[in-house]
Amino acid sequence: MTIYNVASAQMMHSLGVWFASVLKPNCVVSFFGDLAAGKTTFIKGMAESLGVDPNTVNSPTFQYLNIYQGPYQDSPSIFHFDLYRLENSEDFLAMGFEELFCRGGITCIEWAERIGAILPKNCIHVSIAHTENGQRQVKIEPLEIVS
Template sequence: MNKEITINGLDSINEAAKEFVNNMGDAKVFAFYGKMGAGKTTFIKAICDCLGVVDTVTSPTFAIVNEYQSDTVDYPIYHFDFYRIKKLEEVYDMGYEDYFYGGGICLIEWPELIEDLLPEDAVHVDIKENEDGTRSVKF
């Protein structure tokens, strides 16, 4: 995929998320790269809304992974935040394979900390804040 979506502000984030969801194809694992404050969590929340998640979407900073159910898709949606991972053993211990290869959608923040464990077909998503305050999402 070589797509770019511009998020002009919070008022247009849902349209950007819809465009992202419409371009997800059959991919299941999405690795979100971006600096602290780039908007990864906020964009993932909007994606979850578009996927019909009824639960409150929060950053799984301390839990590492949150699982959400959806009104519109028949599989779970997993939201990971690996920011606090200190060693890969923690990821092995949580049974990452069950998530990454289990058929659900995986939305991953801070994937650079577990890069070696990402599936080969994981979609690399870059989120960057532009000087004018907009965000660019490239995937």
Template sequence: VGKTTLIKEICNQLEVLDNISSPTFSLVNEYETSKKEKVFHFDFYRIEDENEALDIGIEEYFDNNAWCLVEWPENIENLLPLDAVEIHLSILDDNQRNIQIK
């Protein structure tokens, strides 16, 4: 659908200096912007229990006041901040992408 591609473009706009890749096995990648700001990129596809996210300190990441970009957020739905911005991606019948922001 393009989750990682979207995150790469967001990171590009934030002027991230690092190489962007999906953290499928590590769960989180940390990047730095040209302004020395932190950006955290999570991929919770392989997570089986929200406790795995708690074990890596997800609450501290979210409380950090940094960008937190999350792939597969439905796997940690109860841990997401109430003010999180949701971007929903889907592919329509005619192979076009649909993007909804909530």
């Protein structure tokens, strides 16, 4: 496990840029953290790292999934879920979303606790917490996958 103290939204973005650069296709990344913790900010950095315009990245609030395609034919797709409004993991399975975990892309799941029971065993957890001074603490586990 690694813990980062992240002082600004810009630093959160940069952490996402670095993080994505060490991922492999078919990685699933689950995000935990309250409203406005900084999950989407981190994912925008990941998108930039993978060649996607971060301005096109938004929490897909009124649908569960956004898909972003990188610039090259063999660039991994980014499957960006926001499950805030999902009732339970049965609904996720019923929509066939689980199949996307192994389509050669990078999957990012905001509000991953909604499907905690069916997250893949090798999923990387990114937990973001507000700190008293208005900054954020980011915990990434397990360390060995991203080092």
